[in-house]
Amino acid sequence: MPDVKVTFLGTGAGNCILRAHTAIVLDCADGTRLLLDAASGNSALRHGAMLGIYAEDFEHVLLSHRHGDHMGGLPHIQGRRTQVAPDAAPLVIHSLEPSIEGVQRLFRATSITHQVDQDGVTTSEGNRVVNWNPVETGQWIQLGTEVRASAFAVNHIGGAVGWRVETGGISVVFSGDTRYSDNLVEASQGADLLIHEALSTEDDQEGTDRRGHSTAAEAGRAAALAGAGQLILTHIDTPFHRDTQPLIDEARREFGGPVSVADDLLQISVSRP
Numbered sequence: 001m002p003d004v005k006v007t008f009l010g011t012g013a014g015n016c017i018l019r020a021h022t023a024i025v026l027d028c029a030d031g032t033r034l035l036l037d038a039a040s041g042n043s044a045l046r047h048g049a050m051l052g053i054y055a056e057d058f059e060h061v062l063l064s065h066r067h068g069d070h071m072g073g074l075p076h077i078q079g080r081r082t083q084v085a086p087d088a089a090p091l092v093i094h095s096l097e098p099s100i101e102g103v104q105r106l107f108r109a110t111s112i113t114h115q116v117d118q119d120g121v122t123t124s125e126g127n128r129v130v131n132w133n134p135v136e137t138g139q140w141i142q143l144g145t146e147v148r149a150s151a152f153a154v155n156h157i158g159g160a161v162g163w164r165v166e167t168g169g170i171s172v173v174f175s176g177d178t179r180y181s182d183n184l185v186e187a188s189q190g191a192d193l194l195i196h197e198a199l200s201t202e203d204d205q206e207g208t209d210r211r212g213h214s215t216a217a218e219a220g221r222a223a224a225l226a227g228a229g230q231l232i233l234t235h236i237d238t239p240f241h242r243d244t245q246p247l248i249d250e251a252r253r254e255f256g257g258p259v260s261v262a263d264d265l266l267q268i269s270v271s272r273p
């Protein structure tokens with residue numbers, strides 16, 4: 001039975017000082033490689049290179065939303081990709097329109113030689129290096145012979161989504177940033193792996209909710225109601241960097257399946273049980 005390899009290039013919350021920002025690589029059995037969020041700065045490039053995963057290997061980015069800790073790395077990924085593989089197919093960035101608009105603003109603000117328009121990004125030599133793919137929630141997009149993905153709305157900022165990826169009978173769901181979301185539960189039904197953010201424990205439920213995020217208990221509840229095969233917590237803030245046990249304990253009170261916390265550079269395989 002084919003596996004999906006999941007690589008966490010960044011697992012830190014926006015203000016975390018000890019982890020890189022969110023970026024996750026899915027390697028599917030048919031050879032398709034997907035990047036879920038792009039971290040900020042050069043984190044995805046740097047951590048990827050440490051594991052032999054390079055910018056030129058990325059073709060599809062499934063973006064959750066337009067916050068800097070999730071999309072700030074995109075111009076650097078494009079820049080490095082264009083530098084080493086100028087004739088490669090354009091990097092395709094899939095997300096909802098408001099998030100695509102945020103990425104367009106970022107490219108316009110940071111790129112002095114590139115043209116940014118409604119279709120994508122083009123170098124001064126006329127090479128198209130990025131294509132936008134604005135998607136609707138619930139729409140399935142085909143990304144490989146045996147890989148498809150669909151975005152679902154979550155509860156964070158306008159245009160924020162999570163992603164469900166299905167390949168070879170295996171389903172992986174990524175929450176992006178979200179408060180507890182019934183919509184996520186619905187979209188995650190039967191997922192083999194749920195990767196859910198958890199900014200804090202219930203001790204700071206109010207502050208976490210105010211910032212648009214979930215507690216570990218809420219992530220556990222979502223995994224339980226979705227009937228997920230396993231739960232991996234990510235988007236970890238500084239107080240929980242070294243001791244993630246309080247997050248795990250809290251999620252386990254809600255969810256009876258396997259619970260763990262991702263660390264930067266963690267690689268796991270998911271297969272059908």
Ligand SMILES: [Zn+2]
Nearest residue numbers: 014067069177
């Ligand atoms: Zn975030």
Ligand SMILES: [Zn+2]
Nearest residue numbers: 065067156177
């Ligand atoms: Zn966010």
